[in-house]
Amino acid sequence: MWQALRKPTFIIPALSAESGIAAFLTQALAIAAKDVRSEIRSREAVSGSLVFALLVMIIFNFAFDLEGEMAEVAGPGVLWVAIALAGMMGLGHVFAKEREQGGLQGLLLTPIDRGAIFLGKMTGALLLTLALEAFLLPLFALFSNVSILSPGLMVVVLMGTLGFVTVGTLFSAMAVTSRSRELMLPLLLLPVATPVLLAAVEGTRFALQGEPWSELVPPLTMLAAFDVVFLGLCPFLFEYVMEEMGA
Amino acid sequence: MTGTAGVVQTSGNGEQAAASVWDIEAIGVWKTFGSTEALRGVNLQVSPGERLAIIGPNGSGKSTLLKVLATLLRPSAGTARLAGLDVQSQAFEVRRLVGVVCHQSFLYSDLTTLENLEFYGRMYRMPDPSERARQQLRLVGLEAHADVLGRDLSRGMQQRLALARALIQEPPVLLLDEPDTGLDQRWAAFLVDLLAEAAGQGRTVLVITHNLERSLDLADRVAVLNNGKITFTAKRDELDVASLKEAYLHHTGAVG
Amino acid sequence: MIAFELPAVTPARAKTGLAILALTLLLAALVAAFVVAPTEREMGDVQRIFYFHVASAWTAFLAFFVVFLASIAYLRTKTPRWDIVAASAAEIGIVFTTLTLISGSVWARSAWGTWWTWEPRLTTTLMLWLIYVSYLILREMVEEPDRRAAFAAVFGIIGFVDVPIVFMSIRWWRTLHPQVVGSEGFDMEATMLPALFLSVIAFTVVFLHILILRAGLERSRHEMMELRRRARWIQEGGG
Numbered sequence: 001m002w003q004a005l006r007k008p009t010f011i012i013p014a015l016s017a018e019s020g021i022a023a024f025l026t027q028a029l030a031i032a033a034k035d036v037r038s039e040i041r042s043r044e045a046v047s048g049s050l051v052f053a054l055l056v057m058i059i060f061n062f063a064f065d066l067e068g069e070m071a072e073v074a075g076p077g078v079l080w081v082a083i084a085l086a087g088m089m090g091l092g093h094v095f096a097k098e099r100e101q102g103g104l105q106g107l108l109l110t111p112i113d114r115g116a117i118f119l120g121k122m123t124g125a126l127l128l129t130l131a132l133e134a135f136l137l138p139l140f141a142l143f144s145n146v147s148i149l150s151p152g153l154m155v156v157v158l159m160g161t162l163g164f165v166t167v168g169t170l171f172s173a174m175a176v177t178s179r180s181r182e183l184m185l186p187l188l189l190l191p192v193a194t195p196v197l198l199a200a201v202e203g204t205r206f207a208l209q210g211e212p213w214s215e216l217v218p219p220l221t222m223l224a225a226f227d228v229v230f231l232g233l234c235p236f237l238f239e240y241v242m243e244e245m246g247a
Numbered sequence: 248m249t250g251t252a253g254v255v256q257t258s259g260n261g262e263q264a265a266a267s268v269w270d271i272e273a274i275g276v277w278k279t280f281g282s283t284e285a286l287r288g289v290n291l292q293v294s295p296g297e298r299l300a301i302i303g304p305n306g307s308g309k310s311t312l313l314k315v316l317a318t319l320l321r322p323s324a325g326t327a328r329l330a331g332l333d334v335q336s337q338a339f340e341v342r343r344l345v346g347v348v349c350h351q352s353f354l355y356s357d358l359t360t361l362e363n364l365e366f367y368g369r370m371y372r373m374p375d376p377s378e379r380a381r382q383q384l385r386l387v388g389l390e391a392h393a394d395v396l397g398r399d400l401s402r403g404m405q406q407r408l409a410l411a412r413a414l415i416q417e418p419p420v421l422l423l424d425e426p427d428t429g430l431d432q433r434w435a436a437f438l439v440d441l442l443a444e445a446a447g448q449g450r451t452v453l454v455i456t457h458n459l460e461r462s463l464d465l466a467d468r469v470a471v472l473n474n475g476k477i478t479f480t481a482k483r484d485e486l487d488v489a490s491l492k493e494a495y496l497h498h499t500g501a502v503g
Numbered sequence: 504m505i506a507f508e509l510p511a512v513t514p515a516r517a518k519t520g521l522a523i524l525a526l527t528l529l530l531a532a533l534v535a536a537f538v539v540a541p542t543e544r545e546m547g548d549v550q551r552i553f554y555f556h557v558a559s560a561w562t563a564f565l566a567f568f569v570v571f572l573a574s575i576a577y578l579r580t581k582t583p584r585w586d587i588v589a590a591s592a593a594e595i596g597i598v599f600t601t602l603t604l605i606s607g608s609v610w611a612r613s614a615w616g617t618w619w620t621w622e623p624r625l626t627t628t629l630m631l632w633l634i635y636v637s638y639l640i641l642r643e644m645v646e647e648p649d650r651r652a653a654f655a656a657v658f659g660i661i662g663f664v665d666v667p668i669v670f671m672s673i674r675w676w677r678t679l680h681p682q683v684v685g686s687e688g689f690d691m692e693a694t695m696l697p698a699l700f701l702s703v704i705a706f707t708v709v710f711l712h713i714l715i716l717r718a719g720l721e722r723s724r725h726e727m728m729e730l731r732r733r734a735r736w737i738q739e740g741g742g
Contacts, residue, residue, distance in 0.1 A: 023372055027372075034355065034366055037358065038357040038358060041357045042357050097355070097357075101356065102351030103354070105351065106367070106412075108318075109317060109319065109347050110370035111342040111343045111371065111372070112370055174641075174657070177650065180644060183644075184644055187640060187641070188637055188641065191630055191634045191637055191665075192661060192665045194630055194669055194672070195665070195668045198673070198676050199672055199675075202676065202679060219675075222675065226668055229668065230661075233660075234661075237657045240653050240656070241653065241657055243321070244649065244653045246321075281646075281647060281648040281649075282728055284732070284736070474739070
């Protein structure tokens with residue numbers, strides 16, 4: 001049994017051949033993979049948020065009678081409200097799992113760049129939210145009788161989700177320390193993510209109306225600006241948030 | 248009964264040597280949380296290959312001290328070093344060299360024991376995480392439970408898995424916060440042997456325990472932490488259980 | 504003993520001097536706005552609120568710029584002083600933002616006949632208000648002081664960076680959903696400039712004055728907590 005406990009060297013223990021960026025990405029990927037695997041096994045986040053999104057869409061349907069003209073006017077807004085609310089449920093889980101057994105402290109103890117933790121968590125959250133949308137969009141098409149088979153729509157949804165999840169991951173880390181986690185996340189995220197929702201709704205509207213790519217450029221530019229700014233800023237700020245998570 | 252009350256000699260003038268005389272070192276470490284002072288000027292030195300046990304009442308700051316040494320918390324004042332590396336400015340390097348066991352198990356309940364260890368193996372950048380994970384499972388006798396989910400493990404098994412995880416990168420320094428809770432007699436004895444073996448191989452161990460008797464089995468030296476300060480320290484050879492109990496009561500009495 | 508950095512104490516004379524300056528400028532601005540500036544042709548006297556509306560809007564943005572800078576300073580230095588400045592500036596900023604919203608609403612009513620409109624600047628001001636109210640609620644919800652300061656600083660930085668993006672997106676959205684309201688509703692004349700100028704300066708000085716007072720108040724509170732802690736330490740035989 002003791003052979004496994006080899007004599008330590010006081011030089012840095014043998015690491016894998018990868019270094020720098022490769023190691024960064026490998027670690028981030030490992031975190032994302034762990035989160036996805038964990039979610040597949042427990043199905044907490046996705047099932048809850050999916051049902052919630054469905055309920056939101058159904059209730060809006062009764063409120064606005066989303067057929068014909070109304071579908072065009074209110075449809076995109078309803079869709080993105082459902083995505084935002086359900087997405088926030090999922091985002092709440094991103095760090096909640098880590099709280100259970102102190103997984104976050106366990107991660108912070110390892111020689112991992114905090115930015116890699118952010119990237120991994122964000123990627124995991126992004127994949128799960130996209131999975132949610134993969135269910136939601138066909139249902140939306142069903143309810144409002146529109147076609148969602150538009151590449152423009154896919155791009156809008158992708159870029160909008162990216163922006164939302166980026167800032168959402170950062171705020172989720174902050175919210176998880178609070179007892180009123182479900183309150184804090186929307187409080188922080190919704191005001192800040194307004195441009196995303198705005199541009200995504202309009203972009204969705206154009207795409208569903210079959211507008212050419214030239215019409216989609218303005219909302220996509222808006223989404224791109226948001227994504228770029230916050231993808232740059234959030235990992236950096238995340239390190240400061242992680243410093244406060246040791247206790 | 249002999250023993251040194253109060254503070255041990257402070258080391259040097261604060262320069263960072265590549266190979267320090269001490270493997271674990273705290274110099275005047277303070278930690279405050281708002282208006283709560285958890286640590287009030289802790290001075291501590293542990294030599295390479297030495298095992299130090301820290302005992303103290305609840306709320307004395309034991310876990311906080313461990314977290315500062317493990318780079319989870321920054322000291323509000325003072326310095327701390329592990330293997331000669333400063334825990335604040337060289338935190339990244341320190342993390343490679345230290346293995347930690349805490350109250351929380353750091354385990355993921357939806358992953359199997361093997362997956363948990365593989366994951367940490369990757370985080371510690373081990374060359375072959377899967378193989379390493381299996382080795383660690385063998386080390387703590389959990390290889391038969393490789394496919395058991397974290398949430399289905401008993402407390403004792405969780406502790407053993409936590410030990411396996413702490414040792415996965417073969418760290419020269421071990422920090423353990425009450426690793427003996429939840430272990431039955433057999434595995435508690437295993438823990439004692441493990442730490443003895445580790446120290447024999449040159450590893451430095453700092454273990455927190457509230458079991459006074461076991462502290463003498465686990466360590467070469469014992470220190471009492473009370474009210475955020477080290478108030479007593481003595482070598483194991485200088486003590487027996489009775490005198491340790493007496494010293495403990497004396498140094499954790501009414502006034503800190 | 505832990506060193507404890509606080510904002511330097513502003514000498515009492517400077518504080519009084521600033522107060523007098525603020526008061527003087529405010530009076531001058533009032534005079535300029537109500538007496539010196541001409542009555543506007545179309546809107547009448549209601550237009551005079553414009554001077555204070557612009558001034559409070561400017562001051563609100565200045566306040567949040569201060570929050571932004573103080574947040575960055577806090578994250579880099581981790582000294583409580585910057586957290587105090589950020590929190591104080593945010594509180595005061597919300598007050599000025601509220602004033603902007605109210606004066607803007609009054610303006611909208613008289614110029615365009617509606618109490619509210621989703622006009623880009625008004626809407627952005629509303630979003631700004633929401634972001635900084637969230638900032639203060641965040642501070643309330645985090646108990647541990649170091650964590651509170653760090654989280655608030657992070658949110659303060661993100662909030663400030665976000666505001667221009669919010670403005671651009673709302674302005675673009677408005678081109679898609681034009682509302683009844685049009686331009687300013689009146690023509691600016693040269694004789695209006697002194698009133699505008701004075702209002703802006705007056706409000707800025709008032710802001711600085713209140714900021715110093717508020718930060719000083721917070722500083723005193725911290726000092727008192729520190730003194731209590733030292734007293735307890737001595738009492739317990741520390742040292």
